[in-house]
Structures are given as structure tokens and as C-alpha cells.
Amino acid sequence: MKISAAESVVMEALWRESPLTSEAIMSQVCGPQDWTEGTVKVLISRLVKKKAVTAKADGRRYLYSPLLSRRDYVQGESQGLLDRLFDGRLAPLVMHLSEGDKLSDQDIAELKALVERIGK
């Protein structure tokens, strides 16, 4: 099942740390997102329904944990973009981003090191 943008904000909180109570999730996301309690509750419910999150009963509340790993999510999103826009080829993606001119020297250095490592 597909995870929406708003839902992914909740997932990020759970990937950072889990399990979490809904209260803890809210305290993490309500600030930056300016959401009310109700909004976050619904996002959590939808994620549970989508089986991206499990709810373990803990007394009267639930403890939520991700079922979908960040790794898998990120992999899917990245590969999807790559396939959709660059015919699955990595070099054109990197080229585009480097032309956007937002790469720091550090980015380039890291990338260089990484490519060395992959290449061998």
C-alpha cells in the first residue's frame, strides 16, 4: 500500500524511535507540522489499516511500531523516481542534481569516495 506525504511524517517519527505512544508521536510531529491531535490520530489509524504500522496494546493505549522499514520505503521511492524519470539510470539523476548546483564540496567528496568503493 502507498504511504502519503503526511503519513510519511508520522513514519519518520517512528523510524527515529519505536515503539511510541500516540502522545509521543504527536509531540514529535505537531510542532513542525502544526497539526491538531485529531489529524495525527487519523494518520496513525490509516497507517495501521495500511499495515505500515503495528499497534501493540499496552493497557489502555497502544504502542506503535513501524512494520515497513525505512530502508524499504526509501528504496521504493528512490527506485521509483529513478525508473519514472531517468529510465532507471543513475548517472543522469546525479547529473541533474549536480547541475542544480546545490551540491556542497562535502557532497562531492562523499560521492567520490562512495563511487570508488562501489567501483572496486
Place this chain on the structure above:
Amino acid sequence: MKISAAESVVMEALWRESPLTSEAIMSQVCGPQDWTEGTVKVLISRLVKKKAVTAKADGRRYLYSPLLSRRDYVQGESQGLLDRLFDGRLAPLVMHLSEGDKLSDQDIAELKALVERIGK
């Protein structure tokens, strides 16, 4: 304005070649997408309304051309993903994709060459 997935299929046709009549667009996208005439017509209209496409009158029909460049679109999508999932850092993205193990030797070679070029 945001371009949806279905709309981007129409945009791809126009980026490949433009201007095009709606008929030409349909012949390009109806096959792969299994869309009916009506569907494509609506997608085109919505793109015009969103100002992603212009319609120049040509007798009784229109000739459509992209207003949004593929370059800008791709840039936006790519940067968006990078910011959303990798905190704007390129190396982790490349790492993820390389771990997915779907990189060909050619990909790696291209990337290596590209990084050399950027680095200097």
C-alpha cells in the same frame, strides 16, 4: 502547481516532441496506458488550466506545447526526493540505490566519469 502521475505521462509525450495535436498525444499515450479518449482529453485540459501546457489555436484544433520544461520538472522532483528522504545529501541516495544492486557496470562507469568531471 503540482503535476500528477497521469498528467506527467502526457507531459512526457510533449517533451518528446511538440507541438502536438490532441490526436497525436492520444496515439502516443493511449496504447501504453490503456486510456480512453475522454481520459486524455481531460488530462490535457487540466494541464492547460495548470499552465503546464499552452494551446495555440490552429484552425479548428489546438496545438499543444509544454510550458513547463522537463528539466525544471525533473529538477523539482529529484530535489524534492533528496530533501525529503536524504536531508538533501546526495551520497546516501546513491548508496541506497547501489545497495539495491540494480546498477549495471555501465551505470557505475558513467557515474565514475561524471564524478571525476564534477570534482575537478
Place this chain on the structure above:
DNA sequence: CGAGATCGATGACAACTGTCAACCATAGAT
């Protein structure tokens, strides 16, 4: 036991998306 405080579930609603069909205007054909 009764009054609040919690927490999840449910209902609501508008905007956007994917998908079509019906309608309408007009350029050509007869």
C-alpha cells in the same frame, strides 16, 4: 460510586486524482 481525563474510532468535508461519457460547436462533405 461518580466526575473527569484519556485515547482510539468514527464521521465529516473539501480538494485532488483517475476515469469516462455526454454535450456542443464547427469545418467539410454532399
Place this chain on the structure above:
DNA sequence: ATCTATGGTTGACAGTTGTCATCGATCTCG
């Protein structure tokens, strides 16, 4: 002058998303 084919505009409808408020069960404190 009329008929028809063609292409654009509208209306429609279900599903998803973003956003909230209300309801109902339950736990806890006095």
C-alpha cells in the same frame, strides 16, 4: 442548407488525502 465527423468543454463519480471534531469506552481520583 444540412449532415456528420472531429475535437474541446462539462459534468459525473469513486477513491485518496489532508484536516478536524465528536463519540464512546475506560481508567483514575476523590
